[in-house]
Amino acid sequence: MMLPCQAPVPDATLLDYWARDGVDGEAIDRVEEHLFACGACSARLEQIVALGSGLTALVRQGRVSGIVSRAILNRLQRDGAHVRMFWLAPGETVPCAVFPGDDVIVTALRADFSGVESVTLSVTGPDDSPLSRYEDVPVSGARGEVLWATPAAVVQQMPSMRLELTLTSAGVAPTELGRYVLEHSASTSS
Numbered sequence: 350m351m352l353p354c355q356a357p358v359p360d361a362t363l364l365d366y367w368a369r370d371g372v373d374g375e376a377i378d379r380v381e382e383h384l385f386a387c388g389a390c391s392a393r394l395e396q397i398v399a400l401g402s403g404l405t406a407l408v409r410q411g412r413v414s415g416i417v418s419r420a421i422l423n424r425l426q427r428d429g430a431h432v433r434m435f436w437l438a439p440g441e442t443v444p445c446a447v448f449p450g451d452d453v454i455v456t457a458l459r460a461d462f463s464g465v466e467s468v469t470l471s472v473t474g475p476d477d478s479p480l481s482r483y484e485d486v487p488v489s490g491a492r493g494e495v496l497w498a499t500p501a502a503v504v505q506q507m508p509s510m511r512l513e514l515t516l517t518s519a520g521v522a523p524t525e526l527g528r529y530v531l532e533h534s535a536s537t538s539s
């Protein structure tokens with residue numbers, strides 16, 4: 350039986366450790382030391398490695414969706430997945446469309462996350478109809494970002510519409526951090 354871990358290495362750290370992005374030498378040593386002694390976290394890392402080698406394949410199958418980390422995004426781009434990015438600052442409205450050959454659409458939401466540890470992303474469609482909601486998304490820093498991935502095949506099916514995205518800080522006193530609009534145009538060729 351595997352002993353439960355008292356101080357699990359967070360998933361995001363394991364992912365970054367695996368992708369070797371944004372991790373300094375000291376942090377790598379700490380993770381390695383922990384993994385050496387901890388079967389539970391080693392098993393989780395193995396799952397991530399198993400996912401990683403098939404990550405681009407998963408994306409092409411439309412199975413990568415939701416919030417993704419910067420390490421995963423970098424890895425996808427390095428592995429040759431066709432990632433179409435849309436960057437939005439608070440208050441911005443950006444036209445968005447999907448093109449043949451795209452694998453995944455990633456909407457990057459910038460905001461000032463100073464003093465904020467995690468946020469809620471809610472996405473609404475026409476008439477404020479709720480489309481998606483993601484809670485406890487970890488963020489860091491004044492120049493952070495939240496990366497929201499949607500398979501291109503899903504976006505291709507969407508009619509032209511206006512999507513409103515809202516980031517709110519999680520916790521006892523939620524504060525709105527940013528509101529963004531994607532003006533989606535349906536693909537003309539089909």
Ligand SMILES: [Zn+2]
Pocket residue numbers: 354355356357358383387388389390391
């Ligand atoms: Zn552990």
